[in-house]
Amino acid sequence: MDIAFRPRPAVAAIEVLDLQVRLGGNPVLQGVRLRIEAGRMVALIGPNGSGKTTLLRCLLGLHRPDSGSIHLLDEGPPTPHLLRRVGYVPQRLPLDPSFLLTVREFLAIRRPRTAGWFWRPTRFVDDQLHEAVAEMDVTRLLDRPVAGLSGGQLQRVLICSSLLNDPELLLLDEPTAGVDTPGEEDFYGLIAEVHRRRHLTVVLVSHDLSMVYRHASRVYALNGVICCEGAPEEVMNAESLRQAYGIHFTPYHHHHHHHPGGAHGA
Amino acid sequence: MELEPFMLRALLAAVLLGPLCGFIGVFVTARRMSFFSDTIAHAALAGVALGFLLGLSDPTVPMVLFSLLVAGLILWLKERTHLLNDTIMALLLSGSVALGMVILSRLKGFRGELDRYLFGDILSVGWGDVVLAAAVLVLVGSALLLRLNDVLSLMTAHPDLAHVAGVPVRAMNYAFVALLTLTVALSIRLLGIILVTSLVVIPPATARNLAGSLRQQILLSLLFGLAGAGGGVALSYPMDLPSGPCITLTLAVLFVASLAGIRARRSQAPSP
Numbered sequence: 001m002d003i004a005f006r007p008r009p010a011v012a013a014i015e016v017l018d019l020q021v022r023l024g025g026n027p028v029l030q031g032v033r034l035r036i037e038a039g040r041m042v043a044l045i046g047p048n049g050s051g052k053t054t055l056l057r058c059l060l061g062l063h064r065p066d067s068g069s070i071h072l073l074d075e076g077p078p079t080p081h082l083l084r085r086v087g088y089v090p091q092r093l094p095l096d097p098s099f100l101l102t103v104r105e106f107l108a109i110r111r112p113r114t115a116g117w118f119w120r121p122t123r124f125v126d127d128q129l130h131e132a133v134a135e136m137d138v139t140r141l142l143d144r145p146v147a148g149l150s151g152g153q154l155q156r157v158l159i160c161s162s163l164l165n166d167p168e169l170l171l172l173d174e175p176t177a178g179v180d181t182p183g184e185e186d187f188y189g190l191i192a193e194v195h196r197r198r199h200l201t202v203v204l205v206s207h208d209l210s211m212v213y214r215h216a217s218r219v220y221a222l223n224g225v226i227c228c229e230g231a232p233e234e235v236m237n238a239e240s241l242r243q244a245y246g247i248h249f250t251p252y253h254h255h256h257h258h259h260p261g262g263a264h265g266a
Numbered sequence: 267m268e269l270e271p272f273m274l275r276a277l278l279a280a281v282l283l284g285p286l287c288g289f290i291g292v293f294v295t296a297r298r299m300s301f302f303s304d305t306i307a308h309a310a311l312a313g314v315a316l317g318f319l320l321g322l323s324d325p326t327v328p329m330v331l332f333s334l335l336v337a338g339l340i341l342w343l344k345e346r347t348h349l350l351n352d353t354i355m356a357l358l359l360s361g362s363v364a365l366g367m368v369i370l371s372r373l374k375g376f377r378g379e380l381d382r383y384l385f386g387d388i389l390s391v392g393w394g395d396v397v398l399a400a401a402v403l404v405l406v407g408s409a410l411l412l413r414l415n416d417v418l419s420l421m422t423a424h425p426d427l428a429h430v431a432g433v434p435v436r437a438m439n440y441a442f443v444a445l446l447t448l449t450v451a452l453s454i455r456l457l458g459i460i461l462v463t464s465l466v467v468i469p470p471a472t473a474r475n476l477a478g479s480l481r482q483q484i485l486l487s488l489l490f491g492l493a494g495a496g497g498g499v500a501l502s503y504p505m506d507l508p509s510g511p512c513i514t515l516t517l518a519v520l521f522v523a524s525l526a527g528i529r530a531r532r533s534q535a536p537s538p
Contacts, residue, residue, distance in 0.1 A: 056424075060426065060430055061429070062426055062427070062429060068531060078432075080432045083429075083431075083432065084432060086430065088427060088430040089428065090426060090427060092425075092426050093423050093424050094424065095296075095422070095423055096296055096298065098295065098296060098474055098478055099296040099422060099423075099480070100474065100477055100478070100480045100482075101419055101422075101423060101479075101480040102478075102479045105419070105479060105480050105481060106419070106423065108416075109416045109420050109431075110431065113520050143479070145477070146423065151475065156433045202272075
Protein backbone atom coordinates (compact mmCIF):
# COMPACT_ATOMS: atom_id res chain seq x y z
CA MET A 1 0.00 0.00 0.00
CA ASP A 2 2.08 2.94 -1.20
CA ILE A 3 -0.70 5.36 -0.40
CA ALA A 4 0.36 5.26 3.25
CA PHE A 5 3.80 6.65 2.42
CA ARG A 6 2.48 9.76 0.77
CA PRO A 7 1.51 12.58 3.07
CA ARG A 8 -2.22 12.65 3.48
CA PRO A 9 -3.99 15.74 2.21
CA ALA A 10 -4.83 18.14 4.99
CA VAL A 11 -8.38 16.95 5.47
CA ALA A 12 -10.08 17.24 8.82
CA ALA A 13 -10.32 14.11 10.95
CA ILE A 14 -12.65 16.04 13.23
CA GLU A 15 -14.53 19.22 12.42
CA VAL A 16 -16.86 20.63 15.03
CA LEU A 17 -18.91 23.79 14.48
CA ASP A 18 -20.71 25.78 17.19
CA LEU A 19 -21.46 22.76 19.30
CA GLN A 20 -23.80 23.48 22.20
CA VAL A 21 -24.83 21.04 24.91
CA ARG A 22 -26.78 21.67 28.08
CA LEU A 23 -26.92 19.03 30.79
CA GLY A 24 -29.56 19.35 33.47
CA GLY A 25 -30.09 22.98 32.48
CA ASN A 26 -26.39 23.88 32.76
CA PRO A 27 -24.51 24.89 29.65
CA VAL A 28 -21.59 22.46 29.31
CA LEU A 29 -20.47 23.12 25.77
CA GLN A 30 -21.08 26.70 24.69
CA GLY A 31 -20.29 26.87 21.01
CA VAL A 32 -17.27 24.63 20.56
CA ARG A 33 -15.39 25.09 17.28
CA LEU A 34 -12.68 22.58 16.61
CA ARG A 35 -10.77 21.37 13.58
CA ILE A 36 -8.26 18.55 13.91
CA GLU A 37 -6.29 17.75 10.80
CA ALA A 38 -5.97 14.15 9.73
CA GLY A 39 -2.74 12.34 10.58
CA ARG A 40 -1.82 14.34 13.65
CA MET A 41 -1.37 13.28 17.24
CA VAL A 42 -3.08 15.94 19.30
CA ALA A 43 -4.35 16.47 22.81
CA LEU A 44 -7.68 17.80 23.93
CA ILE A 45 -7.19 19.06 27.47
CA GLY A 46 -9.30 20.75 30.06
CA PRO A 47 -9.89 20.73 33.80
CA ASN A 48 -12.62 18.59 35.32
CA GLY A 49 -16.01 19.97 34.42
CA SER A 50 -14.71 21.62 31.26
CA GLY A 51 -16.89 19.45 29.04
CA LYS A 52 -14.17 17.08 27.76
CA THR A 53 -16.21 13.96 28.43
CA THR A 54 -19.36 15.50 26.96
CA LEU A 55 -17.50 16.53 23.81
CA LEU A 56 -16.03 13.03 23.50
CA ARG A 57 -19.49 11.49 23.90
CA CYS A 58 -20.82 13.77 21.16
CA LEU A 59 -17.94 12.79 18.88
CA LEU A 60 -18.80 9.13 19.42
CA GLY A 61 -22.50 9.65 18.78
CA LEU A 62 -23.34 8.79 22.38
CA HIS A 63 -24.85 12.18 23.12
CA ARG A 64 -26.91 14.28 20.76
CA PRO A 65 -25.85 17.93 20.90
CA ASP A 66 -28.51 20.62 21.29
CA SER A 67 -27.12 22.49 18.32
CA GLY A 68 -24.07 22.66 16.11
CA SER A 69 -22.51 20.06 13.85
CA ILE A 70 -19.88 17.33 13.92
CA HIS A 71 -18.06 16.02 10.86
CA LEU A 72 -15.77 13.05 11.24
CA LEU A 73 -13.22 12.01 8.61
CA ASP A 74 -14.61 14.58 6.18
CA GLU A 75 -17.72 12.54 5.83
CA GLY A 76 -20.43 13.46 8.28
CA PRO A 77 -21.88 13.01 11.75
CA PRO A 78 -20.91 9.96 13.84
CA THR A 79 -23.29 7.35 12.44
CA PRO A 80 -22.76 3.63 13.21
CA HIS A 81 -21.44 3.22 9.67
CA LEU A 82 -18.86 5.98 10.05
CA LEU A 83 -17.85 4.83 13.55
CA ARG A 84 -16.44 1.65 12.00
CA ARG A 85 -13.50 3.81 10.94
CA VAL A 86 -13.04 5.19 14.46
CA GLY A 87 -11.25 3.53 17.36
CA TYR A 88 -12.31 4.40 20.90
CA VAL A 89 -10.26 3.59 23.97
CA PRO A 90 -12.22 4.13 27.18
CA GLN A 91 -10.56 4.92 30.47
CA ARG A 92 -11.42 1.60 32.09
CA LEU A 93 -13.96 -1.20 31.88
CA PRO A 94 -16.74 -1.29 34.48
CA LEU A 95 -16.23 -5.03 34.85
CA ASP A 96 -16.81 -7.20 37.84
CA PRO A 97 -13.94 -9.62 38.55
CA SER A 98 -16.49 -12.42 38.35
CA PHE A 99 -16.81 -11.86 34.58
CA LEU A 100 -14.39 -14.32 33.02
CA LEU A 101 -13.94 -12.76 29.58
CA THR A 102 -10.30 -13.37 28.64
CA VAL A 103 -8.17 -11.02 26.59
CA ARG A 104 -8.23 -13.56 23.76
CA GLU A 105 -12.03 -13.65 23.82
CA PHE A 106 -12.28 -9.88 24.09
CA LEU A 107 -10.08 -9.39 21.04
CA ALA A 108 -11.90 -12.10 19.08
CA ILE A 109 -15.17 -10.18 19.40
CA ARG A 110 -13.81 -7.65 16.92
CA ARG A 111 -12.76 -10.32 14.40
CA PRO A 112 -15.73 -12.69 14.56
CA ARG A 113 -15.28 -14.34 11.19
CA THR A 114 -11.77 -15.50 11.87
CA ALA A 115 -11.88 -16.35 15.54
CA GLY A 116 -13.79 -19.62 15.40
CA TRP A 117 -17.29 -20.37 16.58
CA PHE A 118 -18.48 -19.98 20.13
CA TRP A 119 -18.10 -23.64 21.11
CA ARG A 120 -14.61 -23.95 19.70
CA PRO A 121 -11.55 -22.62 21.51
CA THR A 122 -10.66 -19.19 20.24
CA ARG A 123 -7.68 -19.38 17.94
CA PHE A 124 -6.34 -16.45 16.03
CA VAL A 125 -5.96 -17.32 12.40
CA ASP A 126 -5.91 -13.86 11.08
CA ASP A 127 -2.91 -11.65 10.28
CA GLN A 128 -4.49 -8.45 11.47
CA LEU A 129 -5.02 -9.93 14.93
CA HIS A 130 -1.47 -11.28 15.11
CA GLU A 131 -0.09 -7.96 14.02
CA ALA A 132 -2.05 -5.89 16.54
CA VAL A 133 -1.28 -8.33 19.36
CA ALA A 134 2.44 -8.13 18.60
CA GLU A 135 2.32 -4.37 18.12
CA MET A 136 0.76 -3.77 21.53
CA ASP A 137 2.82 -6.51 23.19
CA VAL A 138 -0.13 -8.33 24.75
CA THR A 139 0.77 -11.90 23.76
CA ARG A 140 1.48 -12.91 27.35
CA LEU A 141 -1.87 -11.52 28.50
CA LEU A 142 -4.06 -13.47 26.07
CA ASP A 143 -5.38 -16.04 28.54
CA ARG A 144 -5.83 -13.65 31.45
CA PRO A 145 -9.32 -12.36 32.37
CA VAL A 146 -9.77 -8.77 31.21
CA ALA A 147 -11.20 -7.83 34.62
CA GLY A 148 -7.94 -8.77 36.37
CA LEU A 149 -5.53 -6.65 34.32
CA SER A 150 -3.60 -3.69 35.70
CA GLY A 151 -4.36 -0.22 34.36
CA GLY A 152 -1.45 -0.23 31.93
CA GLN A 153 -2.11 -3.76 30.68
CA LEU A 154 -5.77 -2.96 30.15
CA GLN A 155 -4.93 0.15 28.14
CA ARG A 156 -2.71 -1.90 25.83
CA VAL A 157 -5.45 -4.48 25.37
CA LEU A 158 -8.06 -1.78 24.67
CA ILE A 159 -5.84 -0.10 22.09
CA CYS A 160 -5.09 -3.49 20.53
CA SER A 161 -8.83 -4.16 20.25
CA SER A 162 -9.53 -0.76 18.70
CA LEU A 163 -6.75 -1.29 16.12
CA LEU A 164 -8.44 -4.44 14.81
CA ASN A 165 -10.84 -2.26 12.83
CA ASP A 166 -7.86 -0.52 11.23
CA PRO A 167 -9.26 2.86 12.33
CA GLU A 168 -8.37 6.19 10.76
CA LEU A 169 -9.08 8.07 13.96
CA LEU A 170 -8.22 6.92 17.47
CA LEU A 171 -9.82 8.62 20.47
CA LEU A 172 -8.30 7.90 23.89
CA ASP A 173 -10.12 8.97 27.06
CA GLU A 174 -7.72 9.78 29.93
CA PRO A 175 -5.33 7.15 28.63
CA THR A 176 -3.00 7.07 31.62
CA ALA A 177 -5.53 7.43 34.43
CA GLY A 178 -4.79 3.92 35.74
CA VAL A 179 -1.11 3.79 34.76
CA ASP A 180 1.73 4.41 37.20
CA THR A 181 4.20 7.21 36.46
CA PRO A 182 7.09 5.05 35.16
CA GLY A 183 4.64 3.17 32.93
CA GLU A 184 3.32 6.42 31.44
CA GLU A 185 6.38 7.20 29.39
CA ASP A 186 6.44 3.69 27.82
CA PHE A 187 2.76 3.96 27.17
CA TYR A 188 2.97 7.22 25.25
CA GLY A 189 5.96 5.86 23.38
CA LEU A 190 3.78 2.96 22.30
CA ILE A 191 0.97 5.24 21.12
CA ALA A 192 3.45 7.44 19.27
CA GLU A 193 4.78 4.32 17.56
CA VAL A 194 1.26 3.25 16.54
CA HIS A 195 0.65 6.75 15.24
CA ARG A 196 3.84 6.67 13.15
CA ARG A 197 3.31 3.20 11.76
CA ARG A 198 -0.37 3.42 10.97
CA HIS A 199 -0.60 7.07 9.87
CA LEU A 200 -3.78 7.59 11.82
CA THR A 201 -5.10 10.57 13.72
CA VAL A 202 -4.70 10.23 17.48
CA VAL A 203 -6.66 12.39 19.92
CA LEU A 204 -5.63 12.15 23.57
CA VAL A 205 -8.37 13.48 25.82
CA SER A 206 -6.93 14.31 29.22
CA HIS A 207 -6.80 16.65 32.16
CA ASP A 208 -3.09 15.88 32.56
CA LEU A 209 -1.08 18.72 31.06
CA SER A 210 2.42 17.36 31.53
CA MET A 211 2.05 14.47 29.10
CA VAL A 212 0.59 16.73 26.45
CA TYR A 213 3.70 18.81 26.43
CA ARG A 214 5.89 15.95 25.32
CA HIS A 215 3.66 13.88 23.11
CA ALA A 216 1.13 15.97 21.25
CA SER A 217 2.00 18.07 18.25
CA ARG A 218 -0.96 20.32 18.86
CA VAL A 219 -3.07 21.07 21.90
CA TYR A 220 -6.68 22.16 22.16
CA ALA A 221 -7.71 23.50 25.55
CA LEU A 222 -11.37 23.19 26.37
CA ASN A 223 -13.33 25.07 28.96
CA GLY A 224 -16.89 25.22 27.70
CA VAL A 225 -15.39 26.51 24.47
CA ILE A 226 -11.98 25.88 22.91
CA CYS A 227 -10.23 28.62 24.85
CA CYS A 228 -6.88 28.23 23.15
CA GLU A 229 -5.12 26.00 20.69
CA GLY A 230 -1.66 25.71 19.20
CA ALA A 231 1.71 24.10 19.73
CA PRO A 232 2.10 22.73 23.28
CA GLU A 233 4.57 25.40 24.42
CA GLU A 234 2.30 28.19 23.18
CA VAL A 235 -0.78 26.80 24.84
CA MET A 236 0.98 26.07 28.12
CA ASN A 237 1.93 29.72 28.49
CA ALA A 238 -1.36 31.17 27.43
CA GLU A 239 -3.16 33.32 29.95
CA SER A 240 -6.51 31.74 29.03
CA LEU A 241 -5.24 28.30 30.04
CA ARG A 242 -4.17 29.64 33.44
CA GLN A 243 -7.65 30.97 33.89
CA ALA A 244 -9.21 27.69 32.84
CA TYR A 245 -7.17 25.70 35.33
CA GLY A 246 -7.28 28.32 38.07
CA ILE A 247 -4.47 30.40 39.51
CA HIS A 248 -2.59 27.52 41.16
CA PHE A 249 -1.83 25.94 37.85
CA THR A 250 1.82 25.10 37.13
CA PRO A 251 2.17 23.59 33.69
CA TYR A 252 5.39 21.60 34.05
CA HIS A 253 4.42 19.74 37.16
CA HIS A 254 2.58 16.45 37.31
CA HIS A 255 -1.03 16.82 38.26
CA HIS A 256 -2.44 13.60 39.58
CA HIS A 257 -5.86 14.61 40.70
CA HIS A 258 -8.43 12.09 41.56
CA HIS A 259 -11.29 13.09 39.41
CA PRO A 260 -14.53 11.80 40.85
CA GLY A 261 -16.40 12.56 37.62
CA GLY A 262 -14.56 9.75 35.86
CA ALA A 263 -15.28 8.76 32.31
CA HIS A 264 -18.96 9.46 32.55
CA GLY A 265 -18.86 12.57 34.68
CA ALA A 266 -19.70 16.11 33.67
CA MET B 267 -41.19 -47.60 33.72
CA GLU B 268 -43.64 -45.48 31.84
CA LEU B 269 -43.51 -41.71 32.31
CA GLU B 270 -46.69 -40.05 33.41
CA PRO B 271 -47.69 -37.31 30.93
CA PHE B 272 -47.33 -34.57 33.56
CA MET B 273 -43.89 -35.89 34.45
CA LEU B 274 -42.87 -35.85 30.79
CA ARG B 275 -44.01 -32.22 30.48
CA ALA B 276 -42.18 -31.21 33.64
CA LEU B 277 -38.96 -32.94 32.57
CA LEU B 278 -39.14 -31.43 29.09
CA ALA B 279 -39.65 -27.96 30.58
CA ALA B 280 -36.69 -28.54 32.93
CA VAL B 281 -34.41 -29.72 30.12
CA LEU B 282 -35.35 -26.67 28.02
CA LEU B 283 -35.34 -24.01 30.72
CA GLY B 284 -32.30 -25.20 32.72
CA PRO B 285 -29.73 -24.49 29.98
CA LEU B 286 -31.57 -21.32 28.97
CA CYS B 287 -31.35 -19.94 32.51
CA GLY B 288 -27.73 -21.11 32.70
CA PHE B 289 -26.80 -19.13 29.59
CA ILE B 290 -28.70 -15.97 30.46
CA GLY B 291 -27.47 -16.21 34.05
CA VAL B 292 -23.83 -15.70 33.06
CA PHE B 293 -24.72 -12.23 31.79
CA VAL B 294 -27.31 -11.51 34.48
CA THR B 295 -24.72 -12.08 37.22
CA ALA B 296 -21.95 -10.21 35.39
CA ARG B 297 -24.27 -7.25 34.87
CA ARG B 298 -25.39 -7.34 38.52
CA MET B 299 -29.00 -8.03 37.54
CA SER B 300 -29.81 -10.82 40.03
CA PHE B 301 -32.17 -8.59 41.95
CA PHE B 302 -33.80 -7.59 38.66
CA SER B 303 -34.56 -11.25 38.02
CA ASP B 304 -35.99 -11.57 41.53
CA THR B 305 -38.20 -8.52 41.04
CA ILE B 306 -39.79 -9.68 37.80
CA ALA B 307 -40.34 -13.10 39.36
CA HIS B 308 -42.27 -11.55 42.23
CA ALA B 309 -44.18 -9.37 39.79
CA ALA B 310 -45.50 -12.59 38.27
CA LEU B 311 -47.56 -13.14 41.43
CA ALA B 312 -49.72 -10.14 40.58
CA GLY B 313 -50.05 -11.52 37.03
CA VAL B 314 -51.17 -14.91 38.35
CA ALA B 315 -53.72 -13.27 40.63
CA LEU B 316 -55.06 -11.14 37.77
CA GLY B 317 -55.38 -14.30 35.68
CA PHE B 318 -57.52 -15.98 38.34
CA LEU B 319 -59.54 -12.82 38.81
CA LEU B 320 -60.33 -12.89 35.09
CA GLY B 321 -61.40 -16.50 35.48
CA LEU B 322 -58.59 -17.99 33.38
CA SER B 323 -57.70 -21.59 34.20
CA ASP B 324 -54.14 -21.09 32.94
CA PRO B 325 -52.61 -17.77 34.05
CA THR B 326 -49.45 -18.05 31.91
CA VAL B 327 -50.38 -15.18 29.60
CA PRO B 328 -51.21 -12.57 32.29
CA MET B 329 -48.20 -13.78 34.28
CA VAL B 330 -45.78 -13.18 31.39
CA LEU B 331 -47.45 -9.90 30.45
CA PHE B 332 -47.38 -8.51 33.97
CA SER B 333 -43.70 -9.47 34.39
CA LEU B 334 -42.90 -7.75 31.10
CA LEU B 335 -44.83 -4.69 32.25
CA VAL B 336 -42.83 -4.50 35.49
CA ALA B 337 -39.54 -5.06 33.63
CA GLY B 338 -40.47 -2.19 31.31
CA LEU B 339 -41.39 -0.05 34.31
CA ILE B 340 -37.98 -0.68 35.89
CA LEU B 341 -36.19 0.46 32.73
CA TRP B 342 -38.52 3.42 32.29
CA LEU B 343 -38.10 4.63 35.88
CA LYS B 344 -34.35 4.17 35.58
CA GLU B 345 -34.24 6.46 32.56
CA ARG B 346 -36.73 9.03 33.87
CA THR B 347 -35.84 9.40 37.55
CA HIS B 348 -32.74 9.77 39.66
CA LEU B 349 -33.66 6.78 41.82
CA LEU B 350 -31.15 3.98 42.35
CA ASN B 351 -31.81 0.64 40.67
CA ASP B 352 -32.17 -1.11 44.02
CA THR B 353 -34.77 1.38 45.17
CA ILE B 354 -36.83 1.05 41.98
CA MET B 355 -36.76 -2.73 42.14
CA ALA B 356 -37.59 -2.98 45.85
CA LEU B 357 -40.52 -0.66 45.20
CA LEU B 358 -41.90 -2.70 42.33
CA LEU B 359 -41.21 -6.06 44.02
CA SER B 360 -43.14 -5.21 47.16
CA GLY B 361 -45.82 -3.35 45.20
CA SER B 362 -46.58 -6.30 42.93
CA VAL B 363 -46.57 -8.85 45.76
CA ALA B 364 -48.98 -6.66 47.71
CA LEU B 365 -51.24 -6.28 44.67
CA GLY B 366 -51.17 -10.03 44.04
CA MET B 367 -51.98 -10.87 47.66
CA VAL B 368 -54.89 -8.40 47.82
CA ILE B 369 -56.43 -9.91 44.69
CA LEU B 370 -55.82 -13.52 45.78
CA SER B 371 -57.30 -12.97 49.23
CA ARG B 372 -60.54 -11.78 47.60
CA LEU B 373 -60.78 -15.11 45.76
CA LYS B 374 -61.90 -18.29 47.49
CA GLY B 375 -59.57 -21.27 47.95
CA PHE B 376 -56.45 -19.44 46.87
CA ARG B 377 -54.21 -21.01 49.51
CA GLY B 378 -53.29 -24.16 47.58
CA GLU B 379 -52.85 -22.23 44.34
CA LEU B 380 -50.55 -19.77 46.08
CA ASP B 381 -48.16 -22.50 47.27
CA ARG B 382 -47.90 -23.87 43.73
CA TYR B 383 -46.75 -20.52 42.44
CA LEU B 384 -44.53 -19.72 45.39
CA PHE B 385 -42.56 -23.00 45.41
CA GLY B 386 -43.19 -24.60 42.04
CA ASP B 387 -45.25 -27.64 41.10
CA ILE B 388 -44.51 -30.13 38.36
CA LEU B 389 -48.24 -30.81 38.02
CA SER B 390 -48.84 -27.26 36.87
CA VAL B 391 -46.61 -27.45 33.78
CA GLY B 392 -48.83 -27.48 30.70
CA TRP B 393 -48.02 -28.26 27.07
CA GLY B 394 -48.29 -24.55 26.35
CA ASP B 395 -45.42 -23.86 28.76
CA VAL B 396 -43.28 -26.55 27.14
CA VAL B 397 -43.90 -25.19 23.64
CA LEU B 398 -43.13 -21.61 24.76
CA ALA B 399 -39.91 -22.74 26.47
CA ALA B 400 -38.87 -24.61 23.32
CA ALA B 401 -39.60 -21.52 21.21
CA VAL B 402 -37.47 -19.29 23.46
CA LEU B 403 -34.64 -21.84 23.41
CA VAL B 404 -34.71 -22.01 19.60
CA LEU B 405 -34.72 -18.22 19.45
CA VAL B 406 -31.70 -17.92 21.75
CA GLY B 407 -29.95 -20.77 19.95
CA SER B 408 -30.33 -19.02 16.60
CA ALA B 409 -29.20 -15.72 18.11
CA LEU B 410 -26.12 -17.54 19.40
CA LEU B 411 -25.27 -18.51 15.83
CA LEU B 412 -25.41 -14.79 15.06
CA ARG B 413 -22.96 -14.22 17.92
CA LEU B 414 -25.37 -13.09 20.61
CA ASN B 415 -22.67 -14.02 23.13
CA ASP B 416 -20.21 -11.55 21.55
CA VAL B 417 -22.74 -8.75 21.59
CA LEU B 418 -23.67 -9.43 25.22
CA SER B 419 -19.99 -9.72 26.23
CA LEU B 420 -19.14 -6.39 24.64
CA MET B 421 -22.17 -4.70 26.21
CA THR B 422 -21.18 -6.11 29.58
CA ALA B 423 -17.55 -5.03 29.16
CA HIS B 424 -18.42 -1.47 28.14
CA PRO B 425 -21.70 -0.21 26.66
CA ASP B 426 -19.99 2.72 24.91
CA LEU B 427 -17.46 0.39 23.32
CA ALA B 428 -20.34 -1.75 22.06
CA HIS B 429 -22.00 1.36 20.63
CA VAL B 430 -18.86 2.35 18.74
CA ALA B 431 -18.60 -1.23 17.45
CA GLY B 432 -22.05 -0.83 15.91
CA VAL B 433 -24.22 -2.59 18.51
CA PRO B 434 -27.63 -0.92 18.99
CA VAL B 435 -27.07 -0.94 22.74
CA ARG B 436 -30.41 0.41 23.92
CA ALA B 437 -32.45 -1.97 21.76
CA MET B 438 -30.27 -4.91 22.78
CA ASN B 439 -30.72 -4.00 26.45
CA TYR B 440 -34.48 -4.11 26.05
CA ALA B 441 -34.26 -7.38 24.12
CA PHE B 442 -32.10 -8.95 26.83
CA VAL B 443 -34.50 -7.86 29.55
CA ALA B 444 -37.45 -9.24 27.56
CA LEU B 445 -35.65 -12.56 27.13
CA LEU B 446 -34.78 -12.72 30.83
CA THR B 447 -38.37 -11.87 31.79
CA LEU B 448 -39.87 -14.51 29.52
CA THR B 449 -37.45 -17.18 30.75
CA VAL B 450 -38.00 -16.35 34.41
CA ALA B 451 -41.79 -16.23 34.03
CA LEU B 452 -41.80 -19.66 32.36
CA SER B 453 -39.44 -21.14 34.95
CA ILE B 454 -41.79 -20.12 37.75
CA ARG B 455 -43.91 -23.21 37.02
CA LEU B 456 -40.99 -25.41 38.01
CA LEU B 457 -39.27 -23.38 40.72
CA GLY B 458 -41.84 -21.01 42.07
CA ILE B 459 -41.60 -17.27 42.48
CA ILE B 460 -39.42 -17.40 45.58
CA LEU B 461 -36.77 -19.75 44.23
CA VAL B 462 -36.72 -19.09 40.49
CA THR B 463 -33.70 -16.76 40.66
CA SER B 464 -31.61 -19.68 41.93
CA LEU B 465 -31.69 -21.27 38.45
CA VAL B 466 -30.42 -18.00 36.97
CA VAL B 467 -27.73 -17.28 39.56
CA ILE B 468 -26.33 -20.59 40.88
CA PRO B 469 -25.29 -22.29 37.59
CA PRO B 470 -23.07 -19.38 36.44
CA ALA B 471 -21.61 -19.09 39.94
CA THR B 472 -20.81 -22.81 39.98
CA ALA B 473 -19.34 -22.55 36.49
CA ARG B 474 -17.27 -19.54 37.54
CA ASN B 475 -15.53 -21.67 40.14
CA LEU B 476 -14.37 -24.16 37.53
CA ALA B 477 -13.93 -22.22 34.28
CA GLY B 478 -10.87 -20.46 32.91
CA SER B 479 -12.58 -18.43 30.21
CA LEU B 480 -15.98 -16.96 29.46
CA ARG B 481 -16.65 -19.62 26.84
CA GLN B 482 -15.98 -22.37 29.38
CA GLN B 483 -18.13 -20.59 31.93
CA ILE B 484 -21.06 -20.39 29.51
CA LEU B 485 -20.80 -24.04 28.51
CA LEU B 486 -20.50 -25.26 32.12
CA SER B 487 -23.33 -22.98 33.20
CA LEU B 488 -25.61 -24.50 30.52
CA LEU B 489 -24.64 -27.93 31.82
CA PHE B 490 -25.24 -27.12 35.49
CA GLY B 491 -28.59 -25.52 34.62
CA LEU B 492 -29.56 -28.70 32.81
CA ALA B 493 -28.37 -30.97 35.62
CA GLY B 494 -29.98 -28.89 38.36
CA ALA B 495 -33.38 -28.45 36.71
CA GLY B 496 -33.55 -32.00 35.31
CA GLY B 497 -32.23 -33.61 38.50
CA GLY B 498 -34.50 -31.55 40.75
CA VAL B 499 -37.65 -32.44 38.80
CA ALA B 500 -36.66 -36.12 38.70
CA LEU B 501 -36.21 -36.10 42.48
CA SER B 502 -39.34 -34.16 43.31
CA TYR B 503 -41.88 -36.78 42.11
CA PRO B 504 -40.65 -39.95 43.91
CA MET B 505 -39.89 -37.93 47.04
CA ASP B 506 -43.24 -36.11 46.90
CA LEU B 507 -41.64 -32.69 47.35
CA PRO B 508 -42.31 -29.39 45.59
CA SER B 509 -40.02 -29.12 42.57
CA GLY B 510 -38.63 -25.65 43.38
CA PRO B 511 -36.75 -26.64 46.56
CA CYS B 512 -35.55 -29.87 44.89
CA ILE B 513 -34.03 -27.96 41.95
CA THR B 514 -32.48 -25.31 44.17
CA LEU B 515 -30.95 -27.88 46.52
CA THR B 516 -29.54 -29.87 43.57
CA LEU B 517 -27.97 -26.65 42.27
CA ALA B 518 -26.63 -25.86 45.74
CA VAL B 519 -25.02 -29.30 46.07
CA LEU B 520 -23.32 -28.82 42.69
CA PHE B 521 -22.12 -25.41 43.83
CA VAL B 522 -20.62 -26.78 47.02
CA ALA B 523 -18.89 -29.51 45.01
CA SER B 524 -17.47 -26.85 42.68
CA LEU B 525 -15.76 -25.17 45.62
CA ALA B 526 -13.35 -28.11 45.58
CA GLY B 527 -12.60 -27.07 42.00
CA ILE B 528 -11.45 -23.63 43.18
CA ARG B 529 -9.02 -25.26 45.60
CA ALA B 530 -7.71 -27.49 42.84
CA ARG B 531 -7.19 -24.48 40.57
CA ARG B 532 -5.47 -22.54 43.35
CA SER B 533 -3.02 -25.33 44.06
CA GLN B 534 -2.24 -25.59 40.35
CA ALA B 535 -1.69 -21.88 39.89
CA PRO B 536 1.90 -20.68 40.30
CA SER B 537 2.35 -18.78 43.54
CA PRO B 538 2.69 -15.03 42.96
